[in-house]
Amino acid sequence: MSLGDAILNGIIFFIQKLTGLLPKNIPFFSFETFQALLNSVENFSTTILNSISWFFPIALLFTLLKVMVYSYLALFSFKTMRFLVNLLRGAGA
Amino acid sequence: MKSPLVKKSWFIGLFGTLFLVFLFFSYAFPVLAQSPFEDDFNDYTAEHYLNGQGNWTGYNTWKINDLGRVYLPVGGNGDNLKAGELKTEGNWRLSVNITGCPYAYSYFNASFSTSSSGSWSGDYFYWGIGKKDDECWLSTIEGGTSTTTYLSKISPNEWHTIDIQWSLNSLKFRVRVDEEDWSEWLSVSSPEYFKGINAIRIKSRIDLAEFDDLEHIPISGTGGYPDVEPTYPEDEKWNYISTTTDISFSGEIVVPELYNGYCFNLWIFLNDRWSATTTQKTQLIIPFDEDFRVETNEILPYSTTTNIEIVPNLMKVSYILHCFNFDKNELELFEHDENATLSIYPLAINLPSPPLSEYITELPEPEEYFENCEGLTTFDWLFCKLKNLFVEIILPTPVKKQELENEITKISTKFPVNYLSESFLFISDISSGITETEPDLVITAPFTNTTSSIDFSLVKLNLGGTLNLTLQSIIKTFFSVLLIFLFIKWLLGFLGDIF
Numbered sequence: 399m400s401l402g403d404a405i406l407n408g409i410i411f412f413i414q415k416l417t418g419l420l421p422k423n424i425p426f427f428s429f430e431t432f433q434a435l436l437n438s439v440e441n442f443s444t445t446i447l448n449s450i451s452w453f454f455p456i457a458l459l460f461t462l463l464k465v466m467v468y469s470y471l472a473l474f475s476f477k478t479m480r481f482l483v484n485l486l487r488g489a490g491a
Numbered sequence: 492m493k494s495p496l497v498k499k500s501w502f503i504g505l506f507g508t509l510f511l512v513f514l515f516f517s518y519a520f521p522v523l524a525q526s527p528f529e530d531d532f533n534d535y536t537a538e539h540y541l542n543g544q545g546n547w548t549g550y551n552t553w554k555i556n557d558l559g560r561v562y563l564p565v566g567g568n569g570d571n572l573k574a575g576e577l578k579t580e581g582n583w584r585l586s587v588n589i590t591g592c593p594y595a596y597s598y599f600n601a602s603f604s605t606s607s608s609g610s611w612s613g614d615y616f617y618w619g620i621g622k623k624d625d626e627c628w629l630s631t632i633e634g635g636t637s638t639t640t641y642l643s644k645i646s647p648n649e650w651h652t653i654d655i656q657w658s659l660n661s662l663k664f665r666v667r668v669d670e671e672d673w674s675e676w677l678s679v680s681s682p683e684y685f686k687g688i689n690a691i692r693i694k695s696r697i698d699l700a701e702f703d704d705l706e707h708i709p710i711s712g713t714g715g716y717p718d719v720e721p722t723y724p725e726d727e728k729w730n731y732i733s734t735t736t737d738i739s740f741s742g743e744i745v746v747p748e749l750y751n752g753y754c755f756n757l758w759i760f761l762n763d764r765w766s767a768t769t770t771q772k773t774q775l776i777i778p779f780d781e782d783f784r785v786e787t788n789e790i791l792p793y794s795t796t797t798n799i800e801i802v803p804n805l806m807k808v809s810y811i812l813h814c815f816n817f818d819k820n821e822l823e824l825f826e827h828d829e830n831a832t833l834s835i836y837p838l839a840i841n842l843p844s845p846p847l848s849e850y851i852t853e854l855p856e857p858e859e860y861f862e863n864c865e866g867l868t869t870f871d872w873l874f875c876k877l878k879n880l881f882v883e884i885i886l887p888t889p890v891k892k893q894e895l896e897n898e899i900t901k902i903s904t905k906f907p908v909n910y911l912s913e914s915f916l917f918i919s920d921i922s923s924g925i926t927e928t929e930p931d932l933v934i935t936a937p938f939t940n941t942t943s944s945i946d947f948s949l950v951k952l953n954l955g956g957t958l959n960l961t962l963q964s965i966i967k968t969f970f971s972v973l974l975i976f977l978f979i980k981w982l983l984g985f986l987g988d989i990f
Contacts, residue, residue: 402885402891406892409895460922464922466981466985467915473985473989
């Protein structure tokens, strides 16, 4: 077994345990309901946004929004890791 | 204005009333036990034999008297039976009167069984009256034993009601006299053949007994039937099936622990309680995913309808889920059923395993990971070998990478990953669904005689024309600048959050 295999074994073990714990759906708000909601919002939004795209740069807006969402996600991931590391080394949360 | 407390009281009152009504209907109306038939003998011809009247069969011994009761003439030896509708669970009451107990054995008794066209299947249980310690006793014998169980004293020359109740589900019966306490639940005889009761046979060896009114009675509560005792196999999932057509069954199956494996088939069986044979009645293929992959602990619902020719019996649904796990050199075939409580066990068959890559198309061939060092000169060969050694020691193997991908695929269907990925798709879909109309911003440069257009998306530069700003381009450019300005402002704040 290579070093990479050993590391991946640890990651796989973690994911397997997490997969067993995590549910597929939130109670009272199933994934299918969520998808249906997003689809309806998407259809509605597309119509509206198409009509205002004559004078408003929608593509630019979404590009910037994506950058913002990914940035926050990266920041959140970093903070989560820092939180876990702090817990592991006994420094408290 | 009513206070919220008053409103709440009204609400609680409504549901409380409904609850009480429910309780009333649940307990005030007892469960009616079923009987194969009822008979009060009142319409029968007096001083004629019971045999031949009202579908009673047997010998010309028992007779009807003027009061509509059945008696045995002097010197008679009665044995008559009648069959009705098969009842798997029910009770029967018979009113009896005796004038004495000359014999130690039960000279007067009623047997219960199934009968078809007058043939008797044998007693599944009975009650009888005989002598014990110079007194009359009601007795029975529990199935599988030869010991007489004495139940209650019977006073001669008084009418008594004797109730008997049975249950196919538990294979038990019990008896009581004059609505006193029931006996214990006792086992029926020949339980492997017991399908319920549809007939009664009443016998007396001497002219000291008469009977009347064969009827069913209400039994309070849920009927008091005992719980089903586990038989074969040892579980409690038996269901009574009385119909012979269109048996519908459904349920859920939990996929067992799989290690990089697949389930490819599911067989549904109906098992007979007594024969203990698993006769395949129907096969249902679970609609697996396209790649025939199911996840560990995934719930597979099934539902089907079949028609089978069976006598009423206790049946259960079982299943075998065929799965296989990849091992290093061989493909192991597993089967799994509900009695195995999620454990899987190997069959005796071990098939040679095809290469793993046949099943995982994304898996690269091993030679792509190792350089071919053949034909290289000394230093190049050494460098190539070192590189391969590094790859072998440090880098993960393709199989392990694939395992990781599999696990990531699994977790991608779990909360919150699935909700988040759907949200990102939502944003992408919206942005791709927008078709912006490009503004006609044309800048003409008058200082050159050449004409060529350069498309900068928002700005079109026509080097040979004249400057032409439209209203659309002005507004859109204004908003673009505004958005970029707001974004820079946000970015500065975000960077401040980080540092």
